[in-house]
Amino acid sequence: MKDKDKTMEDCSKKILAVRDALEIFSGKWKIPIIGALIHFEEARFKDLQNIIGGITSRMLSKELKELETNLLITREVIDTRPVTVKYKITSYGKSCQDVIFSLYQWGAEHRKVIIGK
Amino acid sequence: MKDKDKTMEDCSKKILAVRDALEIFSGKWKIPIIGALIHFEEARFKDLQNIIGGITSRMLSKELKELETNLLITREVIDTRPVTVKYKITSYGKSCQDVIFSLYQWGAEHRKVIIGK
DNA sequence: CAGAATCCGGTCAGATACTG
DNA sequence: CAGTATCTGACCGGATTCTG
Numbered sequence: 001m002k003d004k005d006k007t008m009e010d011c012s013k014k015i016l017a018v019r020d021a022l023e024i025f026s027g028k029w030k031i032p033i034i035g036a037l038i039h040f041e042e043a044r045f046k047d048l049q050n051i052i053g054g055i056t057s058r059m060l061s062k063e064l065k066e067l068e069t070n071l072l073i074t075r076e077v078i079d080t081r082p083v084t085v086k087y088k089i090t091s092y093g094k095s096c097q098d099v100i101f102s103l104y105q106w107g108a109e110h111r112k113v114i115i116g117k
Numbered sequence: 118m119k120d121k122d123k124t125m126e127d128c129s130k131k132i133l134a135v136r137d138a139l140e141i142f143s144g145k146w147k148i149p150i151i152g153a154l155i156h157f158e159e160a161r162f163k164d165l166q167n168i169i170g171g172i173t174s175r176m177l178s179k180e181l182k183e184l185e186t187n188l189l190i191t192r193e194v195i196d197t198r199p200v201t202v203k204y205k206i207t208s209y210g211k212s213c214q215d216v217i218f219s220l221y222q223w224g225a226e227h228r229k230v231i232i233g234k
Numbered sequence: 235c236a237g238a239a240t241c242c243g244g245t246c247a248g249a250t251a252c253t254g
Numbered sequence: 255c256a257g258t259a260t261c262t263g264a265c266c267g268g269a270t271t272c273t274g
Contacts, residue, residue: 011156011168014221015149020231021224022148028267031139032132039128045236051128056268061237082235082274095226098219104131106216107138113209145247162256173248178257199254199255 021099024070029055029063035100037073037089044084072096138216141187146172146180152217154190154206162202189213 025031029052036051037043043051049060064087067073072093076086142148146169153168154160160168166177181204184190189210193203 007156008168011153012170014156015152015169017224017228018148018152018217018220019145019224020227021220022145024227028136028139031135035132035135036128039124039131051125052132053129056270057237058239058269059267062267077236080235085236092230096223099216099223100135102215102219103135103138106213107134107136109212110137110141111134173250174257175249175259176247179247194256197255200257202256 024072025096025099027063027066029059030067031096031100031103033060033063033067034072034089034093034096035104037087038094038097038100042086042088044086048087067093141189142213142216144180146176147184148213148217148220150177150180150184151189151206151210151213152221154204155211155214155217159203159205161204165204184210 025034032052032055033048036048040047040051045057045060045064048064049055049057052060055063064073064075068075071090074088074090076088078084078086142151149169149172150165153165157164157168162174162177162181165181166172166174169177172180181190181192185192188207191205191207193205195201195203
């Protein structure tokens with residue numbers, strides 16, 4: 001096997017892992033939601049909608065379900081009147097910190113570049 | 118202004134930067150493409166298609182154009198017969214390293230979690 | 235408050251075929 | 255080799271309305 005083939009194979013394997021991650025975080029809102037929940041540790045539905053901005057209840061609801069399915073957050077119904085619901089980040093969810101932080105950093109830098117033009 | 122409001126505002130601002138980044142990297146293929154070009158510094162169209170795997174020429178072409186527009190990569194036509202085209206990562210494109218690496222790391226960890234079940 | 239239900243347009247992305 | 259052209263189904267995600 002040639003050297004080039006080996007490094008190509010390595011790269012392809014890495015790309016598979018990246019694609020796995022991208023699938024979990026797919027869509028417009030998951031990363032912002034996780035980011036907000038890492039920031040606040042826990043929040044209610046309406047809070048999240050305010051923090052994130054621009055997301056409809058339909059979308060927020062859908063994305064929260066997927067995140068719960070993937071064990072990144074938990075959902076807890078509190079018996080008040082009217083009911084409130086508390087979303088919390090899991091320890092597994094916290095493992096996304098690096099990803100989100102690097103995205104934030106890059107995005108912030110990118111903003112400067114854009115504005116600079 | 119209450120304390121909570123301040124931290125909410127902070128979080129919302131960060132989310133904006135994250136959303137900027139997500140927009141640039143939107144779609145299924147841009148991150149893998151950038152990753153491959155960081156790994157190899159430069160590659161040809163067909164190479165990229167092989168490395169990434171599963172992407173159609175239509176998609177690859179489209180994504181490469183967007184990446185070039187955003188100054189993350191360059192395109193150079195080489196006058197051979199038949200023509201070859203060399204795509205290279207720019208120094209700005211290299212600034213995505215951290216993002217991609219953290220995605221790779223998380224994805225690799227996530228794989229273990231999934232397989233472990 | 236925290237959603238569910240319904241409707242709907244847009245675009246994403248795959249399959250396939252073709253070109254210089 | 256490095257794309258372009260065309261077609262098409264899927265689904266993403268917004269708007270709106272309604273409910274316990």
